Amino acid sequence: MNEEEIKKRTQETAGKLFGRGIQMKPPYFLWKDFNKDLANDFSKFITGNLYSRTVLSLPERQMVACAMLAALRARDELRLHVNAALNVGCDRHKLAETFFQLAPYGGMPAVNEALEVYKAVLQERGEWPIR
Amino acid sequence: MNEEEIKKRTQETAGKLFGRGIQMKPPYFLWKDFNKDLANDFSKFITGNLYSRTVLSLPERQMVACAMLAALRARDELRLHVNAALNVGCDRHKLAETFFQLAPYGGMPAVNEALEVYKAVLQERGEWPIR
Amino acid sequence: MNEEEIKKRTQETAGKLFGRGIQMKPPYFLWKDFNKDLANDFSKFITGNLYSRTVLSLPERQMVACAMLAALRARDELRLHVNAALNVGCDRHKLAETFFQLAPYGGMPAVNEALEVYKAVLQERGEWPIR
Amino acid sequence: MNEEEIKKRTQETAGKLFGRGIQMKPPYFLWKDFNKDLANDFSKFITGNLYSRTVLSLPERQMVACAMLAALRARDELRLHVNAALNVGCDRHKLAETFFQLAPYGGMPAVNEALEVYKAVLQERGEWPIR
Amino acid sequence: MNEEEIKKRTQETAGKLFGRGIQMKPPYFLWKDFNKDLANDFSKFITGNLYSRTVLSLPERQMVACAMLAALRARDELRLHVNAALNVGCDRHKLAETFFQLAPYGGMPAVNEALEVYKAVLQERGEWPIR
Amino acid sequence: MNEEEIKKRTQETAGKLFGRGIQMKPPYFLWKDFNKDLANDFSKFITGNLYSRTVLSLPERQMVACAMLAALRARDELRLHVNAALNVGCDRHKLAETFFQLAPYGGMPAVNEALEVYKAVLQERGEWPIR
Numbered sequence: 062m063n064e065e066e067i068k069k070r071t072q073e074t075a076g077k078l079f080g081r082g083i084q085m086k087p088p089y090f091l092w093k094d095f096n097k098d099l100a101n102d103f104s105k106f107i108t109g110n111l112y113s114r115t116v117l118s119l120p121e122r123q124m125v126a127c128a129m130l131a132a133l134r135a136r137d138e139l140r141l142h143v144n145a146a147l148n149v150g151c152d153r154h155k156l157a158e159t160f161f162q163l164a165p166y167g168g169m170p171a172v173n174e175a176l177e178v179y180k181a182v183l184q185e186r187g188e189w190p191i192r
Numbered sequence: 193m194n195e196e197e198i199k200k201r202t203q204e205t206a207g208k209l210f211g212r213g214i215q216m217k218p219p220y221f222l223w224k225d226f227n228k229d230l231a232n233d234f235s236k237f238i239t240g241n242l243y244s245r246t247v248l249s250l251p252e253r254q255m256v257a258c259a260m261l262a263a264l265r266a267r268d269e270l271r272l273h274v275n276a277a278l279n280v281g282c283d284r285h286k287l288a289e290t291f292f293q294l295a296p297y298g299g300m301p302a303v304n305e306a307l308e309v310y311k312a313v314l315q316e317r318g319e320w321p322i323r
Numbered sequence: 324m325n326e327e328e329i330k331k332r333t334q335e336t337a338g339k340l341f342g343r344g345i346q347m348k349p350p351y352f353l354w355k356d357f358n359k360d361l362a363n364d365f366s367k368f369i370t371g372n373l374y375s376r377t378v379l380s381l382p383e384r385q386m387v388a389c390a391m392l393a394a395l396r397a398r399d400e401l402r403l404h405v406n407a408a409l410n411v412g413c414d415r416h417k418l419a420e421t422f423f424q425l426a427p428y429g430g431m432p433a434v435n436e437a438l439e440v441y442k443a444v445l446q447e448r449g450e451w452p453i454r
Numbered sequence: 455m456n457e458e459e460i461k462k463r464t465q466e467t468a469g470k471l472f473g474r475g476i477q478m479k480p481p482y483f484l485w486k487d488f489n490k491d492l493a494n495d496f497s498k499f500i501t502g503n504l505y506s507r508t509v510l511s512l513p514e515r516q517m518v519a520c521a522m523l524a525a526l527r528a529r530d531e532l533r534l535h536v537n538a539a540l541n542v543g544c545d546r547h548k549l550a551e552t553f554f555q556l557a558p559y560g561g562m563p564a565v566n567e568a569l570e571v572y573k574a575v576l577q578e579r580g581e582w583p584i585r
Numbered sequence: 586m587n588e589e590e591i592k593k594r595t596q597e598t599a600g601k602l603f604g605r606g607i608q609m610k611p612p613y614f615l616w617k618d619f620n621k622d623l624a625n626d627f628s629k630f631i632t633g634n635l636y637s638r639t640v641l642s643l644p645e646r647q648m649v650a651c652a653m654l655a656a657l658r659a660r661d662e663l664r665l666h667v668n669a670a671l672n673v674g675c676d677r678h679k680l681a682e683t684f685f686q687l688a689p690y691g692g693m694p695a696v697n698e699a700l701e702v703y704k705a706v707l708q709e710r711g712e713w714p715i716r
Numbered sequence: 717m718n719e720e721e722i723k724k725r726t727q728e729t730a731g732k733l734f735g736r737g738i739q740m741k742p743p744y745f746l747w748k749d750f751n752k753d754l755a756n757d758f759s760k761f762i763t764g765n766l767y768s769r770t771v772l773s774l775p776e777r778q779m780v781a782c783a784m785l786a787a788l789r790a791r792d793e794l795r796l797h798v799n800a801a802l803n804v805g806c807d808r809h810k811l812a813e814t815f816f817q818l819a820p821y822g823g824m825p826a827v828n829e830a831l832e833v834y835k836a837v838l839q840e841r842g843e844w845p846i847r
Contacts, residue, residue: 088697094714095681095700103688106761107296114754116289121255125290128256129297132263135694138297157357158247159256164365165238166260166269168561170397173350176357190356219566225583226550226569230376234557237368245361266563288750295758299692301790304743307750321749369558378551386514387521387552391559394525400559419619420509421518426627427500428522428531430823432659435612438619452618481828487845488812488831492638496819499630507623528825631820640813645779649814652780653821656787662821682771683780689762690784690793 071109077119078112078145083185085141119149127151128159131175132167139175143182153183153191202240208250209243209276214316216272250280258282259290262306263298270306274313284314284322333371339381340374340407345447347403381411389413390421393437394429401437405444415445415453464502470512471505471538476578478534512542520544521552524568525560532568536575546576546584595633601643602636602669607709609665643673651675652683655699656691663699667706677707677715726764732774733767733800738840740796774804782806783814786830787822794830798837808838808846 079087092100112122123146130139146156160175183189210218223231243253254277261270277287291306314320341349354362374384385408392401408418422437445451472480485493505515516539523532539549553568576582603611616624636646647670654663670680684699707713734742747755767777778801785794801811815830838844 088693091697091700091704092685094704096685099685102761102765103685103693106757107693110757111293111296114289116285117293121286122293124252125255125259125293126297128259129263129294130694132260133298133692133694135297135692137697138694154247155252158245161354161358161361161365162242162248162253162256163260164558164561165242166257166266166561166563167264168395168397168557168559168564169350169365169369170392170395170400170559171561173353173399176353180353180356219562222566222569222573223554225573227554230554233368233372234554234562237364237372238562241364261563264561264563266561268566269563292747292751292754292758295689295692297692297694299688299690299695299788299790300743300758300762301690301785301788301793302692304746304792307746311746311749373555373558376551378547379555383517383548384555387517387555388559390518390521391525391556394522395560397559416509417514420507423616423620423623423627424504424510424515424518425522426823427504427819428519428528428823428825429526430657430659430819430821430826431612431627431631432654432657432662432821433823435615435661438615442615442618481824484828484831484835485816487835489816492816495630495634496816496824499626499634500824503626503630523825526823526825528823530828531825635817635820638813640809641817645810646817648776649779649783649817650821652783653787653818656784657822659821678771679776682769686766686772686777686780687784689766690781690790691788 067105067109070113071105074108074112074119075104077149078108078123079141079148081148082144083140083182085144087141088138120146120151123149123151124155124159127156127175128163131160131163131171134167134171134174136174136178139178140182143179144186147182147186147188153188157191198236198240201244202236205239205243205250206235208280209239209254210272210279212279213275214271214313216275218272219269251277251282254280254282255286255290258287258306259294262291262294262302265298265302265305267305267309270309271313274310275317278313278317278319284319288322329367329371332375333367336370336374336381337366339411340370340385341403341410343410344406345402345444347406349403350400382408382413385411385413386417386421389418389437390425393422393425393433396429396433396436398436398440401440402444405441406448409444409448409450415450419453460498460502463506464498467501467505467512468497470542471501471516472534472541474541475537476533476575478537480534481531513539513544516542516544517548517552520549520568521556524553524556524564527560527564527567529567529571532571533575536572537579540575540579540581546581550584591629591633594637595629598632598636598643599628601673602632602647603665603672605672606668607664607706609668611665612662644670644675647673647675648679648683651680651699652687655684655687655695658691658695658698660698660702663702664706667703668710671706671710671712677712681715722760722764725768726760729763729767729774730759732804733763733778734796734803736803737799738795738837740799742796743793775801775806778804778806779810779814782811782830783818786815786818786826789822789826789829791829791833794833795837798834799841802837802841802843808843812846 089100089104092103123142126142127146130142160172163172220231220235223234257273258277261273291303294303351362351366354365385404388404389408392404422434425434482493482497485496516535519535520539523535553565556565613624613628616627650666651670654666684696687696744755744759747758778797781797782801785797815827818827
């Protein structure tokens, strides 16, 4: 894949993930504040390269990404990716169940953080409650 | 659901998850070494109750469980659940892709630990290489 | 222990732990927002079952719970359990000493977070300063 | 407290904590391999200063130390301090209960690691099983 | 080194690190709120003793301290030490590069937190942008 | 920079970092076991791209990398990068001091793991003791 194709795929994938839903500023802009070259390198590597692979479908990829970010208690990043998960069509009940499933592995503080973030994103999207 | 049903479901679910594949001793036996009541309580709560819910199918549940355990760098528990994931039919390429997907969130040390564990489990099951 | 007894014990123990002190909304309500069955299962398992055991007295249990939550840097949960510790009669100087004791194991960022949370809870309860 | 007193207290406290039980080499010797001055500074600060305070009794201090180390999944250090806890008279059932109490906060991988370490220490001391 | 010298060195080193730049209240004051003796012990040990060693120059020490605090996602402490790093003359581009270098080890959530903290400190110091 | 240049730089930088010292198999080979394309992508991104930047010199980069890996308690990766640090000329006393400097931030369990790894690498290289 050449440079032009990676750039195009980066933009397409970023659009699908982050183009709708909550108000947010993806980390790309923070990276660019410090270093434009690195910002582009990271963006192309993560979004253009890794996220554009098709072994996992985008909804499958977002399910495991949200699971990981919840486990890592990475609140801000989880907010971004919970919104992206909803954008690419993840099932809303399955996402909640995933966060409950974290209980025996990451403990309740991690579960609670994830559910709080998830609820706030759903509210901002006007999709709350899910039941 | 009454006591008898939970007990039955605990055993059925445990059988599906841990009944085949690698040599291992599920943590239940360690819990029982210390306290039989608590061991049964934990087992019924986690396996009988949480794991038996059907919002996520067992393969879907194992995908997110493996993602979380890899993120938490919980090596021993990951070994157990990677084997369980294969037992309930998770796609072997998707599981590998999930661990690579951890790179931007949990970092390469976590990715490397997960791939090592996964490779060792596949070897012990006689299913290596996957390509 | 039958269902009715567990339910009763859950409410009694929750009352002792969370019935007084700071303004807060225990995580139970967040869980219930997503799933009433799971909320009850978690609550009965943690509060009704684990927390009602008498091998550790409630003050002893809260001392180790606060120690763990401080180590895990679980700020919100620590706030809840520091208040509960004071409700069940933990010694205020021993609690402070416990957080200083975290220094050689969890590092000063964890110590500082715990002391900040503890000070804010004491202030909200009108019990500050403790010296 | 002058230098001579701190040195004496460091040795006395270290003796009570680490003088009996399992075969082990406290980290002091590793520190000394790299830098004798720093090794003495750390030892005097942690053991002579912090551990010699009496706000918490030694058994109370070891209970919260073990709780923290289990939460941090600091296996080697936990081994050292579980042995020290037993040396200063901590109740063996309360220690096991403490590790089960970690379940809702740190998750089962942390619980399992702690129980494994604890069981191995008890076995090496010839004090297994505890029931 | 006697008591008087350590006290003097503690004050000198603290002045170099924290005497300028952002508005902040070093953790020393929080420690003192709880226990004056321990506050002085911690301060003398960390700032007077460890930070005053010359094997690493102060700028070198702050580079590795910032690297560690970013990896540990210790936001408040990082804010303090990023400011200190700038006070003792660390190169602003090297500090940004250090946080990008965290990507393959600690993951992007840690990188993003560090860059956010760093940008806010630079803004408060009137030194933004650095390019 | 075109593909050919990145590939060349990846090999040159990898040679400087990992070409001498301890027996080891860099993670690249593990990645390749699962997926050759991803292995090359990761390697080019991390080693060819990030590690080849000159804002930090290679010894400066290895100092902060070792600081981070020690903080993250990433034992295997630290082993690799401590060896690389020595290969590119990091000062051996400064590296030890960096690990002691982790004490107030990451706690002694992290310090002890780092010193153990460092000592083992120095022994395998025939460069022990360093004093």
